[in-house]
Amino acid sequence: MKKVRIGSVGLGRLGYEHAKNIASMIPNAELGALCDVDEANLKKVANELGVSNIYIDFEKMCRRPDLDAIVIVSPSSLHPEQIKIAMENGKHVFCEKPLGVTVEACKDAEATVEAHPDLKFMLGFMRRFDPSYMNAKKRIENGDLGRIILIRGYSVDPISSIENTIAYGPHSGGQFLDMAVHDIDLIRWLTGSEPDRIWALGGCYEFEEFASWNDGDNVSCTMQLKDDTMAFIFAGRAAPHGSHVETEIIGTKGAIRISPVPTPDLNVYYDEHGVRQEAYQDFMMRWQQAYINEITEFCDCIIEDRTPPVSVYDGTATTRIAYRCKESFESGSKLLSMD
Ligand SMILES: NC(=O)c1ccc[n+]([C@@H]2O[C@H](COP(=O)([O-])OP(=O)(O)OC[C@H]3O[C@@H](n4cnc5c(N)ncnc54)[C@H](O)[C@@H]3O)[C@@H](O)[C@H]2O)c1
Incomplete structure (x- = not known):
């Protein structure tokens, strides 16, 4: 089975959990790169999970041609901009909730997703x-x-x-x-x-x-x-x-x-x-x-070319x-x- 190669950004409370899941609990995913501005924590997590590609600069990670998708678990206010950077670099995106911290920011994210109909986008409403x-x-x-x-x-x-x-x-x-x-x-x-x-x-x-x-x-x-x-x-x-x-x-x-x-x-x-x-x-x-199931579904949607069940519009609404x-x-x- 094809695996989706993921770069994950944000290694805080939930980001660490998602990164661990992608590294070892999700059969259709592999963890290809990690990004966080907290360099000490980034190195520690990368070492623990056996990831050699690490970045402080998110855009640099997104430029890696070997990544299929980006998982965004950074602070909520960064989500719309990071969705844009990831998609403009040709990556499918899974983004944690909330989509943005203002309705206007959510609308920006909608515009990004609409501009890339060939890429999958899914929001993390894990319940x-x-x-x-x-x-x-x-x-x-x-x-x-x-x-x-x-x-x-x-x-x-x-x-x-x-x-x-x-x-x-x-x-x-x-x-x-x-x-x-x-x-x-x-x-x-x-x-x-x-x-x-x-x-x-x-x-x-x-x-x-x-x-x-x-x-x-x-x-x-x-x-x-x-x-x-x-x-x-x-x-x-x-x-x-x-x-x-x-x-x-x-x-x-x-x-x-x-x-x-x-x-x-x-x-x-x-x-x-x-x-x-x-x-x-x-x-x-x-x-x-639920955290394992949602990323598994995101990867399945990429592999099977299906529309993910939680949309950017759910995020704005x-x-x-x-x-x-x-x-x-x-x-x-x-x-x-x-x-
Ligand atoms: N679905 C859920 O159940 C659930 C639960 C908790 C958090 N969340 C969401 O997940 C996101 C992260 O929450 P958290 O509690 O893990 O936050 P956190 O503060 O614990 O972690 C955020 C991480 O992002 C890093 N970061 C900050 N700016 C960055 C940048 N510019 N580039 C790269 N990394 C950067 C920080 O160093 C930190 O490691 C939030 O959007 C939050 O709403 C969802």
């Missing part, structure tokens, strides 16, 4: 590639839930990582763009519909620092979709129990709850605290398989909705139309 979410989507399409009434998305980071979260916060684009964007994507994907009206709430309930970049440590948004489905999302940064992403889909014939108990194993502990299960402590562990949520939150929770 769509998690086996439980894939199963739920199939059941919805099969009509098992009847008409969808409400989707509830719940995404919280653990308090154990609050220092990192606060350090990353000012550059993240805020909770709606950085975190809730995954739930926004799920709502669009699971219903096939788009938000019509939105009403966002939130505040600093524990960590006032979030207010200094106009964000909240806990935020939420209620939406009415164009097909009248109701949706509710909650995003938090300091859950005492762990890293928890849960989605509930309520239909006229039944409901599905995906991961109401966010536990990595089947063990139930009986001790002085009572009867309990342990929770995931980081998102990496929860989405391990989710960013636009996230900003509208942010606008509602910042305006003191005005009810806003998406038009």
Whole structure:
């Protein structure tokens, strides 16, 4: 089988994970080059993964003729420009979410992708590639839930990582763009519909620092979709129990709850605290398989000449909705139309 030879940029929290997966967990991929501006970390990761082609300059990596594709896991604000550089050098692109940190930047990325119809582009909304979410989507399409009434998305980071979260916060684009964007994507994907009206709430309930970049440590948004489905999302940064992403889909014939108990194993502990299960402590562990599946699918799309299932337009749409949520939150929770 042909392998897609990949150059990967950004070797931080998630970039390191993607690089490890490409190097050893994805059968149709090979890791041909690495890029990061942090030279010490770049050398360390390259050494660990046995990669000899390393770059501080992204454009130089993209000029390598032996690379088929670029995986972008750099800070979100760099995505549109790096997509452009990669595609202008003839590379297929997988880019982490969000597509860009403004709607205008997303439009620039759309223009780049449209200018290169011969190249594949895929955005990293990995929840769509998690086996439980894939199963739920199939059941919805099969009509098992009847008409969808409400989707509830719940995404919280653990308090154990609050220092990192606060350090990353000012550059993240805020909770709606950085975190809730995954739930926004799920709502669009699971219903096939788009938000019509939105009403966002939130505040600093524990960590006032979030207010200094106009964000909240806990935020939420209620939406009415164009097909009248109701949706509710909650995003938090300091859950005492762990890293928890849960989605509930309520239909006229039944409901599905995906991961109401966010536990990595089947063990139930009986001790002085009572009867309990342990929770995931980081998102990496929860989405391990989904991260592998999404890059595998990206490579398959290149090899089989198929259109990738998450498009540049999904990136713009989710960013636009996230900003509208942010606008509602910042305006003191005005009810806003998406038009
Ligand atoms: N899908 C998910 O579940 C998920 C989870 C976490 C992060 N992300 C996304 O992944 C991206 C990276 O997030 P992270 O948490 O790994 O960030 P990070 O800050 O941990 O890592 C970013 C890396 O990019 C490097 N970098 C910065 N500027 C660069 C440049 N000009 N050229 C090359 N390298 C450069 C930094 O040195 C760092 O190693 C973000 O867009 C984020 O939204 C997605």
